[in-house]
Amino acid sequence: MNGAELIVKGLKAEEVDTIFGYPGGAVIPIFDVLYEDPELQVILTRHEQGAIHAADGYARSTGKVGVAIVTSGPGATNATTGLATANFDSVPLVVISGQVPRNMIGYDAFQEADTAGITRSITKHNYLVTERTDLGRVVKEAFHIAGTGKPGPIMIDVPKDIFTAEDGDDYPESVHIRGYHPSKHGQAEQIQEAAELISQAKRPLFYIGGGMHISGAADVFNRIVDKTGIPTVSSLMGLGILDHARTDFLGMIGMHGTFAANMAVTESDLLCAIGVRFDDRATGDTSKFAPNAQVVHIDIDPSTMDRNIHAHVPIVGDARSVLEKLEPLLTKASLGPWLQQVTGWKKERPLVPPQSNSYLSPGDIIAELNEVFPDAIISTEVGQNQMWASHYYHFKQPRTWLTSGGLGTMGYGFPAAIGAQIGNPDKRVIDIAGDGSIQMNIQELATAVLSKAPVIVVILNNGYLGMVRQWQQMFQDSRYSSTCLKKKGECPEDCTEPGDGCPEYTPDFVRLAESFGAVGIRISKPEQIRPALEQAKGITDKPTFIECIVEPEANVYPMVPPGAGINEMVFED
């Protein structure tokens, strides 16, 4: 059996059903093995970055390991943004890259790049396979490391002559890696200590993050919240663990967190943080973060303990495993005044979509999505579209929220949505995008059309790179430097609003979608929102772009200015 055949045997042993990829000279042998294989579906994307993001969306939405194959040199370098995105958000991927034959490595061969060197710091682990006899073990280890502990992407760089080298067909059944023993269970005495602190607290608060999705902790956490009555806030990545409609769920914290969530963190006396890493966008000024609280920190990565926020009780373990041990130790708390306070904050400053007289409101569009697509998988690009999606879509289920939280990758949402759609053919998948970010991987329209993936892309078209423009408006005296997407060479530098001289469309997203064989709809009035969404709902064999002409200068509020404490929010009014 040659190396390529052994890899494919390994993929099947790992129950892979879908591979995203893009061929090239160095990976011809493995694509040849995949040709006419009835068990493995190969999705040809239009760019390697799209392939990795699609595998990422597939992995986040299904909980399985996502798989992609790219060629050497530019194939591998194009994959890097996808790898870094997945690495930051702990998404399990196995990415196989071709490499030039072993006897040509180091000779500046055509399409040679030091893939292992380039990807070392943006993967959980990576390999350059130097011996055909190592190949089976490496593939087995890659799947094991990708999917266990704190998950992450693994890159396997395979020289072309190893794909073609004949050797044994053994694919190992188990792995033994001396240096890899992720902690899972958490220490009993620390869990006991956490339970005591939680029980004694007068103003306790749960703070949940992406680790809750990864560990599958939603059910046990919901039971704990029901049992104790303790309110919950979430990071961007933790949305979907608690039903948005619950009165004890206060929403997201941080730079664009809700008033109630940010105030609750600031006033809490016990913060039980689970599956979070206290990212700077969530904490704001760390010296003002939860200043009155004892912190219980549950996370599988020991390096998150005490990194940004001091943990009084650090518990290194898998969120689900630790919560299962914590559950019997907790009882119904008597929290009357605290619950009144958090409910009061919720009523005092609810999230209200920004309104506009002559344009659509982005918030209204997303709010309408709740009516037409209440159980969708939502992906986003990065920027205002991402924050509005987190504010106004009502998440109810785990693994229905795909967003690049850590790396903040524009261009993530559309290919991720395609991957999620392929992994979840019975669900509706919607990418909430901006007119800037959708153009970063728009070539994947071809992938979606040919895969008959009925992904819906809601483009909130404001003609700007909206989030940067918002910062320029707030902190740079409205100097909209390089953020206007309609700016022509002859435009004045100090322009701050669209006028008659602006090009009407750049691009015309409706015609662009149609040119790929997708459906394009453009709306600009509130009464068009519902019919457009209903029309898209009826289209089940091709993607639909819904271009929404929204208020050019709509801003995301609340906003915590950079460097401030999260209780120091700025509001629109």
Next chain:
Amino acid sequence: MKHTISLLVENHYGVMSRISGLFSGRGYNLDSITVGPTQDPSVSRMTLVTIGDDQVIDQIKKRLDNIVDVINVTDLTEKHSLYRELVMVKVQAKSGTRSEIIQMADAFGATVADMGAESIVFQLSGTPDTVEGFLQVMDEFTIEECARGGVIAMEGAKKHREPSQTNTPPTKRTTDTVI
């Protein structure tokens, strides 16, 4: 504070750059790094000398431990440990100063590795303090070249026999311990 961290790592290509890359990528200070095989040919020992406050050192150790190819992380600074460094130094030594230089070097236990018409090469292995002191003295003369090997270190030998396993309950914390 200065910390000496000893690592046992898989003896693979690329492991050194995983370790040094962690330091360069995250802006940690790396004073010296040495690597060599151990009695087990599949395992290498690396000795790192790094400087940082407690929080930074804590992060360095945790992040080193997260690297798949790292089998074991030991902070020798917290233990009874032995440190050694090898240095070679080429000192200008013309006929008038030659015997004085040799006498000084001898006082540090340095030996002559090579001798030429106008210079002498000394070698010395000793604690990092001894090596530092020797170089300061040699600097009184003219140092033409200097090559330091970086610190190697290991835990000292135990001064008492291990109590027998059956009489003592295990005190080792589980792998779930926050390290």
